[in-house]
Amino acid sequence: MFMEFRRSSLSADQSMPGMSTPRHSLLSGRFKQSFAYLTLRTRMPGIMQQIISHMQNNTPELVDEFGEDVRKDITSIVDAIERLKVDLNRDRYFTLFHGDEPDQAKWNAFLSELPKPKRSYFRACWLHAECYLYRRIFSFFEHSQYLKTYDYFAHLKQEDLKISVPSMKVLATATRQLQKDWTTFNKLMRLSLWSNHFEIQMNAILFEGPKNEKIDVLSLLIDLDHRILANESMLVWNCLIKAKKRAQKRIIVDYVCDNAGFELFTDLIFIEYLVDTGLATQVRMHVKAIPWYISDATRQDIEWTLDFLQHHPSDILSSLGHKFAELFRSKLVIIAPQTYFWTGPQPFFVMVDVDIELFKLLAGAELAIFKGDLNYRKLMGDYIWDPTEEFITCLRGFRPTNVCAMRTVKCEVICGLPEGVADSLVLSNPQWMTSGYYAVIQYTDSLRCNCCLLDQSEQDGIACDREKTVSCSIYQHSRPVR
Numbered sequence: 051m052f053m054e055f056r057r058s059s060l061s062a063d064q065s066m067p068g069m070s071t072p073r074h075s076l077l078s079g080r081f082k083q084s085f086a087y088l089t090l091r092t093r094m095p096g097i098m099q100q101i102i103s104h105m106q107n108n109t110p111e112l113v114d115e116f117g118e119d120v121r122k123d124i125t126s127i128v129d130a131i132e133r134l135k136v137d138l139n140r141d142r143y144f145t146l147f148h149g150d151e152p153d154q155a156k157w158n159a160f161l162s163e164l165p166k167p168k169r170s171y172f173r174a175c176w177l178h179a180e181c182y183l184y185r186r187i188f189s190f191f192e193h194s195q196y197l198k199t200y201d202y203f204a205h206l207k208q209e210d211l212k213i214s215v216p217s218m219k220v221l222a223t224a225t226r227q228l229q230k231d232w233t234t235f236n237k238l239m240r241l242s243l244w245s246n247h248f249e250i251q252m253n254a255i256l257f258e259g260p261k262n263e264k265i266d267v268l269s270l271l272i273d274l275d276h277r278i279l280a281n282e283s284m285l286v287w288n289c290l291i292k293a294k295k296r297a298q299k300r301i302i303v304d305y306v307c308d309n310a311g312f313e314l315f316t317d318l319i320f321i322e323y324l325v326d327t328g329l330a331t332q333v334r335m336h337v338k339a340i341p342w343y344i345s346d347a348t349r350q351d352i353e354w355t356l357d358f359l360q361h362h363p364s365d366i367l368s369s370l371g372h373k374f375a376e377l378f379r380s381k382l383v384i385i386a387p388q389t390y391f392w393t394g395p396q397p398f399f400v401m402v403d404v405d406i407e408l409f410k411l412l413a414g415a416e417l418a419i420f421k422g423d424l425n426y427r428k429l430m431g432d433y434i435w436d437p438t439e440e441f442i443t444c445l446r447g448f449r450p451t452n453v454c455a456m457r458t459v460k461c462e463v464i465c466g467l468p469e470g471v472a473d474s475l476v477l478s479n480p481q482w483m484t485s486g487y488y489a490v491i492q493y494t495d496s497l498r499c500n501c502c503l504l505d506q507s508e509q510d511g512i513a514c515d516r517e518k519t520v521s522c523s524i525y526q527h528s529r530p531v532r
């Protein structure tokens with residue numbers, strides 16, 4: 051049990067070496083030359099201040115909606131966020147959750163097991179500190195009377211979609227009646243990849259150039275290929291095509307979403323293509339259960355996006371909105387069952403222990419696509435691998451199904467690069483890992499159950515069911531048996 055609001059024994063600035071994160075370490079605010087330090091020192095306090103300002107500026111609207119009493123909620127939320135800023139600034143210890151958060155038991159078990167030297171904001175693994183902050187902020191709302199489900203980031207996500215209308219019209223036009231072939235698949239994958247360039251607002255700019263809607267806007271994305279440092283998109287295509295060739299009845303793709311707004315729109319276009327072409331018989335979209343990392347998509351964001359598109363005055367956007375809505379109605383696309391694992395602090399290689407139901411769900415899919423930088427950090431364990439280390443190794447056995455990661459590079463975690471690439475990028479552009487300028491698309495096959503690892507002749511008579519994949523997966527197993 052932690053002492054609430056106690057300061058860790060040394061102040062943040064005394065305890066941190068002025069260095070970048072050494073190889074083979076967890077990312078952490080301990081390292082002053084890291085993006086983790088910058089985030090905890092300046093970005094997170096800025097985000098918290100933005101929430102405070104948003105609540106204060108929107109008080110009249112909230113009073114209109116909930117009545118005068120909501121002012122008490124706003125005051126106590128603002129006070130709590132102010133206190134959290136101080137705790138962060140002073141590098142205090144994380145504290146247990148005491149409300150009725152649905153994921154409270156799991157969070158508290160996790161926090162209780164952290165060794166004391168890794169339990170304060172700047173000494174902890176960055177992933178733990180950052181997730182804890184986002185989770186703590188939402189708990190202030192959960193404890194309120196009127197704002198229990200209020201999404202204080204919704205206006206940013208909605209604004210991002212609204213300012214992207216010109217780009218969305220161009221893309222909606224360019225993505226009708228597409229061929230089912232590798233070239234088209236690859237273009238749509240790139241579209242979804244580059245929409246992850248930055249969370250809020252900037253990505254749309256890329257597509258606003260062409261005034262003539264007949265221009266093949268998707269081909270413009272090929273110009274960015276030199277920025278994809280590892281590109282295994284062909285393996286992703288092969289994985290789905292092979293399933294199709296086997297005449298598999300169910301080809302499920304789990305799509306672990308990242309941001310709402312324009313990124314979600316491009317994801318929906320890619321997903322529409324997957325189901326329209328039969329490359330997937332169903333896509334399950336995984337979204338966050340609570341407001342997360344500013345722009346991460348929630349169920350409400352998907353619903354709002356469909357509604358926004360369906361009621362848009364532009365014919366092309368409204369008919370696309372109706373098309374998307376039909377995909378959901380017919381269950382070709384669904385929102386996956388809610389889980390708090392995606393808003394937990396854990397890396398994915400512990401999913402099998404922490405959320406076996408989710409692991410089993412993924413094991414029933416043909417492919418899981420993980421979008422964005424945060425998912426990538428969780429796939430990699432927020433760890434500085436050797437940049438040439440194989441993707442499959444860094445997953446540490448997390449291969450419930452065939453796994454694809456697509457992200458623009460926004461933090462110092464990376465793997466799977468050819469020899470020498472990282473070294474020369476450091477020289478040419480020291481900020482290369484945090485700019486979002488570069489990207490990776492990486493893939494590895496699932497870890498099959500033991501019976502699948504046997505020779506063909508030995509497999510006779512053994513029923514290979516997918517459930518078995520779970521019970522026999524060796525999740526710490528870091529090298530594949532192909």
Ligand SMILES: O=P(O)(O)OC[C@H]1O[C@](O)(CO)[C@@H](O)[C@@H]1O
Pocket residue numbers: 085089246249308309343421422423424425427457458460461
């Ligand atoms: O939306 P994405 O791609 O997950 O990016 C969010 C990530 O980027 C950062 O802002 C920088 O790495 C982190 O805070 C976070 O992990």
